[in-house]
Amino acid sequence: MNYLFKDRLALVWIGLTILTYVSWQLSAWRQQEIQVDLAVSMTVIVLAVIKARFVLRIFMEIGHASRWLHILSDVWVVGLPIALLVALTW
Amino acid sequence: MSKSLQDILLGSVPVVGLIWIAAFLVFPGITPMSPQMTAADVASFYSDPDNATNVRYSMIVFNWFEIGMVPLYAAIAVLMQRMSHRSGPLSYVYLAATLSSACLFAAANCFWIVAAYRPDRAPEAMQLLSDLGWICFIVPTGFLIAQNLTVAFAVYLDKQVTPVFPTWVGHFNILAALAFVPAAFAATSLEGPLAWDGALSFDLRIWSFAIYNLVMFLVAWNARHRMLEEGEPA
Amino acid sequence: MTASPPPIPSGYLAKIAWHWRHNPKADLWIAWFSIPIAYNIMGICYFTLTHMMPPPTATKSQAEVVEFLTSFSDQIRVGFGVMMISLGFLVWANGLIGWLIMRMQVPYAKAWGLAYMVAMCGGSLTGAYMSGFTLSLAAMRPDRDPEYSQLLYDVTYLSFDGTMGFFLFGSLIWTVVILTDKSRIFPKWFGYTCIWNFTTEFLVSTAMITQDGPFAWDGTIAFYIDTVVYIFWQIIYAIVLFYAIRRVDVPMDGFRRARSGNVPQAQPEIGASLAPQAT
Amino acid sequence: MASKSPDSPLEMSEAEAARIERHDENPLDGIWIFIVGDLFIFGSYFVTYALWRHWYSEEFIASQQVLSQGFGIFNTLVLLASSWFVAAAIRAQRAGDYDAAGRLTLLTMGWGLTFVVSKLTEWVIKIREGYTFTSDMFFQFYYFMTGVHILHVLFGMLALLRLYVEVKDPVCRNNDTAESCAAFWHMVDLLWLVIFALMYLMR
Numbered sequence: 001m002n003y004l005f006k007d008r009l010a011l012v013w014i015g016l017t018i019l020t021y022v023s024w025q026l027s028a029w030r031q032q033e034i035q036v037d038l039a040v041s042m043t044v045i046v047l048a049v050i051k052a053r054f055v056l057r058i059f060m061e062i063g064h065a066s067r068w069l070h071i072l073s074d075v076w077v078v079g080l081p082i083a084l085l086v087a088l089t090w
Numbered sequence: 091m092s093k094s095l096q097d098i099l100l101g102s103v104p105v106v107g108l109i110w111i112a113a114f115l116v117f118p119g120i121t122p123m124s125p126q127m128t129a130a131d132v133a134s135f136y137s138d139p140d141n142a143t144n145v146r147y148s149m150i151v152f153n154w155f156e157i158g159m160v161p162l163y164a165a166i167a168v169l170m171q172r173m174s175h176r177s178g179p180l181s182y183v184y185l186a187a188t189l190s191s192a193c194l195f196a197a198a199n200c201f202w203i204v205a206a207y208r209p210d211r212a213p214e215a216m217q218l219l220s221d222l223g224w225i226c227f228i229v230p231t232g233f234l235i236a237q238n239l240t241v242a243f244a245v246y247l248d249k250q251v252t253p254v255f256p257t258w259v260g261h262f263n264i265l266a267a268l269a270f271v272p273a274a275f276a277a278t279s280l281e282g283p284l285a286w287d288g289a290l291s292f293d294l295r296i297w298s299f300a301i302y303n304l305v306m307f308l309v310a311w312n313a314r315h316r317m318l319e320e321g322e323p324a
Numbered sequence: 325m326t327a328s329p330p331p332i333p334s335g336y337l338a339k340i341a342w343h344w345r346h347n348p349k350a351d352l353w354i355a356w357f358s359i360p361i362a363y364n365i366m367g368i369c370y371f372t373l374t375h376m377m378p379p380p381t382a383t384k385s386q387a388e389v390v391e392f393l394t395s396f397s398d399q400i401r402v403g404f405g406v407m408m409i410s411l412g413f414l415v416w417a418n419g420l421i422g423w424l425i426m427r428m429q430v431p432y433a434k435a436w437g438l439a440y441m442v443a444m445c446g447g448s449l450t451g452a453y454m455s456g457f458t459l460s461l462a463a464m465r466p467d468r469d470p471e472y473s474q475l476l477y478d479v480t481y482l483s484f485d486g487t488m489g490f491f492l493f494g495s496l497i498w499t500v501v502i503l504t505d506k507s508r509i510f511p512k513w514f515g516y517t518c519i520w521n522f523t524t525e526f527l528v529s530t531a532m533i534t535q536d537g538p539f540a541w542d543g544t545i546a547f548y549i550d551t552v553v554y555i556f557w558q559i560i561y562a563i564v565l566f567y568a569i570r571r572v573d574v575p576m577d578g579f580r581r582a583r584s585g586n587v588p589q590a591q592p593e594i595g596a597s598l599a600p601q602a603t
Numbered sequence: 604m605a606s607k608s609p610d611s612p613l614e615m616s617e618a619e620a621a622r623i624e625r626h627d628e629n630p631l632d633g634i635w636i637f638i639v640g641d642l643f644i645f646g647s648y649f650v651t652y653a654l655w656r657h658w659y660s661e662e663f664i665a666s667q668q669v670l671s672q673g674f675g676i677f678n679t680l681v682l683l684a685s686s687w688f689v690a691a692a693i694r695a696q697r698a699g700d701y702d703a704a705g706r707l708t709l710l711t712m713g714w715g716l717t718f719v720v721s722k723l724t725e726w727v728i729k730i731r732e733g734y735t736f737t738s739d740m741f742f743q744f745y746y747f748m749t750g751v752h753i754l755h756v757l758f759g760m761l762a763l764l765r766l767y768v769e770v771k772d773p774v775c776r777n778n779d780t781a782e783s784c785a786a787f788w789h790m791v792d793l794l795w796l797v798i799f800a801l802m803y804l805m806r
Contacts, residue, residue: 003698060785080649190415516634534737545648
């Protein structure tokens with residue numbers, strides 16, 4: 001089972017778990033007053049996209065795919081939060 | 091296998107054709123209902139006991155035999171596989187195209203049966219059912235056209251020394267396809283030749299369908315018997 | 325029969341005539357050309373004349389439905405007339421695809437191909453024919469009892485969405501055969517794009533529950549995104565089919581053998597061994 | 604098979620002949636196109652969700668409170684772990700340790716199954732509480748997104764099964780196919796990360 005610790009895989013997994021915990025705490029931060037909070041929303045989304053990017057690069061090794069798809073995946077990672085920000089302030 | 095049994099498939103076609111014609115004569119469809127009839131007219135048409143009886147019995151007969159032309163089309167599809175592009179897609183296309191026409195005929199049949207079943211329904215509902223029946227009966231010619239053009243292409247591409255069908259069958263199929271075109275527009279007008287009781291939508295469509303089936307039956311019969319004489323496996 | 329044919333002429337019409345007479349895959353190309361032609365005619369009718377795409381909202385009141393039917397009555401009826409004719413040619417596309425599936429190196433390839441053909445032809449029956457009948461009927465008599473007009477209106481758009489089962493299975497069959505095929509008639513990545521179509525067909529189902537919002541039959545998700553995916557996929561599919569026809573090694577029957585004497589890359593001696601039935 | 608003919612110039616062992624007959628060089632190539640396309644299709648769903656959420660923010664916020672974040676966190680951790688395991692399985696496969704690769708794949712499938720079960724439990728609990736697809740717009744999006752996602756999870760399970768077969772089959776195994784299967788599973792994971800943020804965490 002030492003393959004679980006190869007290539008910093010375990011490290012990445014711990015990082016992703018910590019990010020999940022952070023974004024959860026961030027969301028539960030002001031549980032009493034339930035209201036729309038764009039700053040929290042965007043932070044949570046950006047954290048999710050950062051996690052997605054880690055999955056794409058380290059777990060999924062999208063660098064092995066062709067250059068175009070690699071670039072497109074980065075476009076997605078950058079474009080999604082921007083598109084969501086636009087939608088949330090439309 | 092005895093010789094008479096060999097012809098059972100194609101032999102059933104003229105029998106079914108005659109039954110269709112008989113049922114058609116019983117059905118008041120020989121003089122189709124005008125699309126201009128009001129809802130009250132349509133309701134009184136179906137509540138007239140004579141009409142209702144005629145519709146019911148002719149529709150039952152049609153229901154029994156609605157799929158009866160398919161042996162002819164299947165036989166033509168098999169003959170198409172003997173043409174020079176033997177295993178090409180055209181014969182499958184032909185067979186698939188026949189499916190839809192038969193199904194929509196069945197749908198029209200069903201709507202008419204429902205209309206005649208409870209004629210004391212609200213007149214608006216009677217008119218709706220009758221409309222649905224007529225439109226399912228007259229309008230869906232796209233698949234017939236595809237069917238005809240498929241045979242036409244297959245015949246034109248058949249470059250054997252003795253082709254399965256003579257070339258004029260190709261021309262004839264193109265002609266039949268053209269004859270079916272106006273019926274597709276039957277919904278565009280309530281009167282005139284394009285309405286569903288008009289000369290172009292009704293008479294031309296019905297007659298060309300009848301003649302088409304008759305001619306294709308004769309052609310298929312000939313082709314098959316020529317092949318049997320030449321000793322090809324049946 | 326083996327006389328070598330003339331070289332391909334340069335004129336546009338002359339080229340078509342040459343292919344008609346000498347191309348060994350003439351029947352396949354005829355079937356292929358029905359795809360761009362029929363789909364474009366249908367698409368134009370759907371978008372400009374019949375108001376099937378983009379669909380009007382499901383929340384229309386009965387009076388609004390009547391008004392809609394009255395104002396677009398002629399467009400709808402003429403549009404569906406054209407549609408009814410062009411529809412038949414979809415069978416050619418389905419037949420071609422089914423036939424190509426039969427050529428694949430898959431267990432039961434022939435059955436897969438037939439299953440595909442039947443599934444897709446059934447789809448055009450409910451999706452295009454039924455919706456065409458009901459909407460043109462409704463448009464034919466806009467003075468009908470508004471309740472029945474609304475009924476026909478609902479039947480139209482719901483039966484239009486109700487094709488999902490047919491197309492779902494069609495694309496599922498396609499996905500399975502392309503992914504298990506070893507002959508590579510279609511590229512593997514195309515098999516995956518069929519999953520997109522499969523999934524979007526699946527998702528139309530929400531339109532049968534909701535009347536308003538993104539999941540209604542005119543909604544962003546149930547209609548617009550699905551349609552964009554579908555059209556994108558349709559374009560890919562026409563292109564992929566084009567190359568598949570080029571690539572497919574047709575069984576050499578008399579017709580194709582006689583014709584392929586002229587095509588430089590054909591190998592008559594292999595063809596002869598593949599065609600025991602040709603005399 | 605040409606290889607079996609006695610006068611073939613190539614000497615081929617039985618195993619090699621079997622391999623040529625059965626082996627399809629990476630039957631899953633081109634999966635990257637699917638993955639990137641899928642990301643964009645899901646992206647369009649996410650943007651639609653954000654728009655509606657913006658327009659009906661009160662309603663969405665109120666319904667969002669009903670979801671239990673516990674399930675969300677649990678599912679996220681399960682999928683992250685599954686991604687970790689399948690990445691390790693690929694490392695093992697590359698190193699030629701097929702036993703370990705098989706074991707890791709099975710464990711990944713276990714994680715996947717856990718996710719499916721937990722997701723269905725969550726659904727059942729919500730439906731029992733009376734929140735169904737027709738309840739309101741938020742729940743329409745909730746059931747829709749999680750439903751599409753679980754469809755992908757099920758496809759992903761098939762991919763993992765393929766990966767397992769691949770690993771266990773000494774004739775056909777190859778790294779490309781294994782990577783393709785794993786990539787599909789990672790996509791399932793990363794889509795969930797965004798769905799989790801949008802559905803459970805957003806404020």
